[in-house]
Amino acid sequence: MGWFTRKRKDAEQPETKEEVFIQCPACKAHIYKAEWEKNLEVCSHCNHHERMTCWERIDLLIDRGTFREINRRVTASDPLKFADAKGTYGEKIKETRQKTGLNESVVTGRGRINGIRVVLAVMDFRFFGGSLASGTGEKIYQAAAYALKHRQPFIIVCASGGARMQEGIVSLMQMPKTCAAIARLQQARIPYFSIMTDPTTGGVSASYAMVGDIHIAEPKALIGFAGRRVIEETIKQKLPDDFQTAEYLMEHGFVDLIVPRKEMKDTLHKLLKYCVAA
Amino acid sequence: MGWFTRKRKDAEQPETKEEVFIQCPACKAHIYKAEWEKNLEVCSHCNHHERMTCWERIDLLIDRGTFREINRRVTASDPLKFADAKGTYGEKIKETRQKTGLNESVVTGRGRINGIRVVLAVMDFRFFGGSLASGTGEKIYQAAAYALKHRQPFIIVCASGGARMQEGIVSLMQMPKTCAAIARLQQARIPYFSIMTDPTTGGVSASYAMVGDIHIAEPKALIGFAGRRVIEETIKQKLPDDFQTAEYLMEHGFVDLIVPRKEMKDTLHKLLKYCVAA
Amino acid sequence: MYLDFEKPIEDLDAKIAELKAASSGTGAGPDPQIEKLEQERSRVLKDLYSKLTPWQTVQVARHPERPLLRDFIAGLCSEFIELHGDRHFADDQGIIGGFATIESHRLMLIGHQKGRTVEENLRCNFGMARPEGYRKALRLMRLAEKFRLPVVTFIDTPGAYPGADAEERGQAEAIARNLLEMAALRTPILVVVTGEGGSGGAVGIGMGDVILMLSNAVYSVISPEGCASILWRDGTKAPEAANALKITARSLLDLKVIDEIIPEPAGGAHRDPQGTMEAVKKALMKHLRRFQGLSSKKLAARRMEKFAAMGRYR
Amino acid sequence: MYLDFEKPIEDLDAKIAELKAASSGTGAGPDPQIEKLEQERSRVLKDLYSKLTPWQTVQVARHPERPLLRDFIAGLCSEFIELHGDRHFADDQGIIGGFATIESHRLMLIGHQKGRTVEENLRCNFGMARPEGYRKALRLMRLAEKFRLPVVTFIDTPGAYPGADAEERGQAEAIARNLLEMAALRTPILVVVTGEGGSGGAVGIGMGDVILMLSNAVYSVISPEGCASILWRDGTKAPEAANALKITARSLLDLKVIDEIIPEPAGGAHRDPQGTMEAVKKALMKHLRRFQGLSSKKLAARRMEKFAAMGRYR
Numbered sequence A, B: 001m002g003w004f005t006r007k008r009k010d011a012e013q014p015e016t017k018e019e020v021f022i023q024c025p026a027c028k029a030h031i032y033k034a035e036w037e038k039n040l041e042v043c044s045h046c047n048h049h050e051r052m053t054c055w056e057r058i059d060l061l062i063d064r065g066t067f068r069e070i071n072r073r074v075t076a077s078d079p080l081k082f083a084d085a086k087g088t089y090g091e092k093i094k095e096t097r098q099k100t101g102l103n104e105s106v107v108t109g110r111g112r113i114n115g116i117r118v119v120l121a122v123m124d125f126r127f128f129g130g131s132l133a134s135g136t137g138e139k140i141y142q143a144a145a146y147a148l149k150h151r152q153p154f155i156i157v158c159a160s161g162g163a164r165m166q167e168g169i170v171s172l173m174q175m176p177k178t179c180a181a182i183a184r185l186q187q188a189r190i191p192y193f194s195i196m197t198d199p200t201t202g203g204v205s206a207s208y209a210m211v212g213d214i215h216i217a218e219p220k221a222l223i224g225f226a227g228r229r230v231i232e233e234t235i236k237q238k239l240p241d242d243f244q245t246a247e248y249l250m251e252h253g254f255v256d257l258i259v260p261r262k263e264m265k266d267t268l269h270k271l272l273k274y275c276v277a278a
Numbered sequence C, D: 001m002y003l004d005f006e007k008p009i010e011d012l013d014a015k016i017a018e019l020k021a022a023s024s025g026t027g028a029g030p031d032p033q034i035e036k037l038e039q040e041r042s043r044v045l046k047d048l049y050s051k052l053t054p055w056q057t058v059q060v061a062r063h064p065e066r067p068l069l070r071d072f073i074a075g076l077c078s079e080f081i082e083l084h085g086d087r088h089f090a091d092d093q094g095i096i097g098g099f100a101t102i103e104s105h106r107l108m109l110i111g112h113q114k115g116r117t118v119e120e121n122l123r124c125n126f127g128m129a130r131p132e133g134y135r136k137a138l139r140l141m142r143l144a145e146k147f148r149l150p151v152v153t154f155i156d157t158p159g160a161y162p163g164a165d166a167e168e169r170g171q172a173e174a175i176a177r178n179l180l181e182m183a184a185l186r187t188p189i190l191v192v193v194t195g196e197g198g199s200g201g202a203v204g205i206g207m208g209d210v211i212l213m214l215s216n217a218v219y220s221v222i223s224p225e226g227c228a229s230i231l232w233r234d235g236t237k238a239p240e241a242a243n244a245l246k247i248t249a250r251s252l253l254d255l256k257v258i259d260e261i262i263p264e265p266a267g268g269a270h271r272d273p274q275g276t277m278e279a280v281k282k283a284l285m286k287h288l289r290r291f292q293g294l295s296s297k298k299l300a301a302r303r304m305e306k307f308a309a310m311g312r313y314r
């Protein structure tokens, strides 16, 4: 979680070198913090799109002052009473909640995009790598139900390493569960957009991320089912650098649009106009 | 049309060598005519399935005495008043009708398969290479409409080189026309099986042949969109021998079952039982 | 670039250019001789294009400067958001599509894309789509159906790509599936044949409620060259085949295969792309308005009936 | 073949064999010593299998002699007509399917196919399906929906194939699409987990109205080895991971992820395939009867609700 600390915006301490400059994790260039932030955490050298917190993402996409969170209290549960070598999952949930201020790996709510009402679910990689667990699935299911009830478009911003191991089979079942939620939207002709940011992999890519009416990806985002290492071990070959990038996915037919962060909100607004009856 | 003459069954002349033996067009083996016919014109050496006339096919598939032809009078028309270097299409239609006793490249009717009522369309390669023209399309459309009206399964036995050039754009329009007929069956949940025999290519493969609930092919049948020569000219490579065979199509996911001629009727019957309410 | 039969125009243009060069810089008023020649040119051009043979029409339809899909998009749409991919295998660039706005109409625009440069042609394979192109088109049509947007398709292709890979991945199945699904699609489909309507590759996105055709476009079951080499056993008889095949807009209207001809400016679309855009836009607007809010279920049934009637001559 | 924990059985079997060899040909009646040993063996076997640890269960679920899909088909179905291909790209043999008859029930049977021999495993890729396998499954489910046949799926896979080609052709999309469509499918779906329920590759055909599981099958979000190497940073801790992951039928029933356990004969399915078939058939028949003629629209809504309830613990 060093990354999160690195880019906190509210540091009021005297400025040291680390606080004036940000080092781009992709190209290692040093960039003025002010420029980095103005550029929405996109590297001006290599176009690397840094991961965002859910709140930054909501700021980016939703009209100021219009976001209302729903089902905030739904939090990670521990159906398996899971423990590994380093301790219990229950303890880790507590720590993660404290550290992130989040109750689960997704925040859901309603708001407006240039005036158009939408229901939004935004995953946050800080919370167990944005993993899909029972709380995540439930919040997405409920958000979709809200969108269905109010006949408003539903948008999920994906950022996830996949299903959360610590909830075992219950995590896996969030794949059919969330797809059932999307199926209900489908039947009711409610638009559903999937935005894939870095990373969108595993059980998330193999469920709601990949069944959108429109698939939008951020440049260079990692998108895929299996992990690179597992694939390399399986096929006994090194994979090309662009494997499982947004650009690669688009070439292979799975992404409609690759949209730079700066244009994301306006692009969503333009797309929504085609999908929402005037 | 030498092939047709070669296998007429009603020859009453004194037997010469040609009439005692049949030469397999695929492996060139000489086979006793009686054996060839008992074997349903399938070569016992190489399993080559010789093309059949529509009447032979109907005998093969439909319970004896149950076939009733419908729309027999629909015949080839000449919407373009077409003529080429060798004469008019109108003349050629007349000749072909006389030579084959057929009015179009397809015969349609109703009948039973081991007791199950079906509507059947059987193409005949002797009539302009089984080509799809306005009469063909109309007969198939009407047969499908009959199947729809009586809620009986519809089966097409394809044998066609594609759209008939001599009816130009009108032939081409038989592709959407026949697909509209199948779409209506689809909406009404009426089973539609496509049987692809040698050859099923061009506009027929790119319309009703490829939108069946079940796709059945005869062994080694040629099935494809573009002609081998055109493809070889396009890619400047020789194609492998098995290219566009039934087996190749099955490997690539486009054929459900490859069924030897002898088992065709029973297989159809077995399949029909799953698709027809008891 | 002048086509063979445009020699008289070429000559007139040369003369006009010569005179213009001679009189340039003289500061004199309009040269009456040039004006006369230009009137003459206009008359000849109109005359030539009013009497095009089918084979000449083929040449115009394939003219390298004829407006291509991306030109139409730029000329017609105030907005176009391209959507990519078939969600199965690839993003074919031989058929492109996306959300588009024409005047006040939001719609799904889909069409064959040919290229002008070598790179463009490599990318879009000369407008010869692979199965993925047809499957992308179908995906976009279903999207349009979901959001009750009309579909407008633009046809301009020599044909579906006859390559081994396209066969392997089901060129026939992809086209057939499109016809099956377009038959039942519950949203209006408007088709414009803008250039070459090449056989199955054209009809694979061409099953519409209304089919419009530019006056110098062609639409055929087989290329004249292909037909000539089969039926005449001589590829050079393409003009004869073009004639016999009845591939011009006029013939297709007579055969009731198309519904309306969109007249191109004199001298063909490539001489006046702007005028062509206006003509296409006018025709599209008329029909978009006509289909606005039409019951989608009835629509599909009527579309099926429309095609069922094709080839009924008894 | 004996599993590690079956050492007592192996010893007893050796002893019994020894005694039998010694007494063979003597023509005497049943040897009371052998009978005693066989009773002992039966008791020990039952005891062993009633106390299997999760990791031991994994070993049983992966037992090389455990019945595979084709064994179940042979054992359960009076008729099976395999249908091939996804109509897009290939006929994957990692998932197979077709029309099947079990007793008087006609249905669509679909499942993962593992192999026993090297050739079989090459062909079916050890039961690790590619996107084409999932797409074939979906095609067959839609066919079943059209003809109102119930769908029965059999799950036995280490997971979806993690190969570069599978990624390229949309492994994630294929599984996701199946979940979306299975949610809304208007015909009953019955799922039987027979061996390994390997993560997304399993659930990709596992979204049913009722989910049955053989008593020694396992079903997990990740293999115990994979989990151990990530969370314990030590692949040999698989037994601990297996324990923590709650992957046995008993645990899944407690978690309400499955609906019913089908008890295997003592000593596991591989020791008594016939008995296993009978148990599976009995369970299937019960549920097939239960779902017979059920309204298909209500069915899909209920299926969605069933999965919506999973993971609600507040």
Ligand SMILES: [Zn+2]
Residues within 6 Å of the ligand: A024, A025, A026, A027, A028, A029, A043, A044, A045, A046, A047, A048
């Ligand atoms: Zn950088």
Ligand SMILES: [Zn+2]
Residues within 6 Å of the ligand: B024, B025, B026, B027, B028, B029, B043, B044, B045, B046, B047, B048
């Ligand atoms: Zn032979």
